[in-house]
Amino acid sequence: MGLELYSLNGLLVSSVDTGTVGSGVGTGFGVAVAPTTFMASFIASFAANSVLGTMSSSLINGLSSAFSFSLQQAQIQTVSTSVGVGTGIITLIPNSASSLSSWIAGFSSAGLVGSNISQIISAISTGFDQAISTAVGSIVIAGSPSIIPSSGVGFGILL
Numbered sequence: 001m002g003l004e005l006y007s008l009n010g011l012l013v014s015s016v017d018t019g020t021v022g023s024g025v026g027t028g029f030g031v032a033v034a035p036t037t038f039m040a041s042f043i044a045s046f047a048a049n050s051v052l053g054t055m056s057s058s059l060i061n062g063l064s065s066a067f068s069f070s071l072q073q074a075q076i077q078t079v080s081t082s083v084g085v086g087t088g089i090i091t092l093i094p095n096s097a098s099s100l101s102s103w104i105a106g107f108s109s110a111g112l113v114g115s116n117i118s119q120i121i122s123a124i125s126t127g128f129d130q131a132i133s134t135a136v137g138s139i140v141i142a143g144s145p146s147i148i149p150s151s152g153v154g155f156g157i158l159l
Contacts, residue, residue, distance in 0.1 A: 002106025002124075003070060007158040010098020011132070015078045015154040017141055019086015024143020026078035026088050026154050031071040031137040038064035038131045045127035049119045067128065075159040076139055082152030084144040090137045092158075094129035103128075 015026055042060040046052065076090055103125045107117060141154070 002103040003067065003128075005105055006099055006102035006128075007074070010095040010102055011158060012093040012095060013076060013078055013090050013156040013158060014093055015080065015088035015090045015139055015156070016151075017078075017080045017083040017086055017088035017139075017154050018151045019083040019141055019149075020146040021082070021148040021150040022084015022144035022146050023079075023081045024084045024086070024141040026076070026080055026090075026139035026141040026156065028076040028090065028137055028139035029074070031074050031076065031090070031092065031135045031158070033068055033071055033131055033135045035064040035068040037134055038067050038127070041130040042123070042127035045123045045130065049123040049126070051116070051119050051123045063124065063127075067131070071132075071135065071158075074137075076137055076156065077159055078139055078141075078154035078156030080141055080143070080152055080154035083141050083150050083154070084146055086141045086150075088139045088141060088154060090135075090139055090156075092132045092135040094132055096125070096129055099125045099129050 046056055103121045
C-alpha cells in the first residue's frame with residue numbers, strides 16, 4: 001500500500017524523448033532496479049535507523065525482491081510536449097517528503113503499528129528512495145505525427 005500511494009502521489013517520472021515534433025503520451029512497462037541495489041540501500045538505511053537484529057537481513061531480502069519485481073511490472077505513463085511520435089528513456093525522481101508520509105499511511109492502513117515502527121518506516125523510505133534513483137526504463141510515445149525530428153523531456157507517473 002505504501003508503494004502504491006508513493007508511486008501515485010509523490011514519485012516523479014522523468015523521460016528523455018526523441019522522435020518527431022508534436023505532443024504525445026509515452027507508455028511503457030517495467031522499471032529496472034536490481035534486488036542487490038535495494039539490498040545495499042536497505043542495509044545502510046536500516047543501520048542508520050538502528051533497525052538491527054536477527055530478522056533484519058530476512059526483512060531486507062524480502063523487501064528487496066518484492067520492490068524489484070513490483071517495479072519490473074509497473075506501468076509507466078508520461079506526457080511529452082515536444083515529441084509526438086518516438087521513444088524515451090525514463091528515470092525515477094524520489095520525493096523524500098512524500099515518501100515518508102506514503103509509507104506511514106500504508107503501514108497504518110495495514111495495521112502495522114508498534115514501538116519501533118517509525119524507525120522501520122524511516123529505514124524503508126530512505127532505502128527505497130536511494131535505490132530508485134538508479135532506476136531506468138523505456139517508453140514508446142504516440143501522439144501527433146510529423147516528419148520533423150525533435151527531442152525533449154517528458155514527465156509522468158507509475159501506475
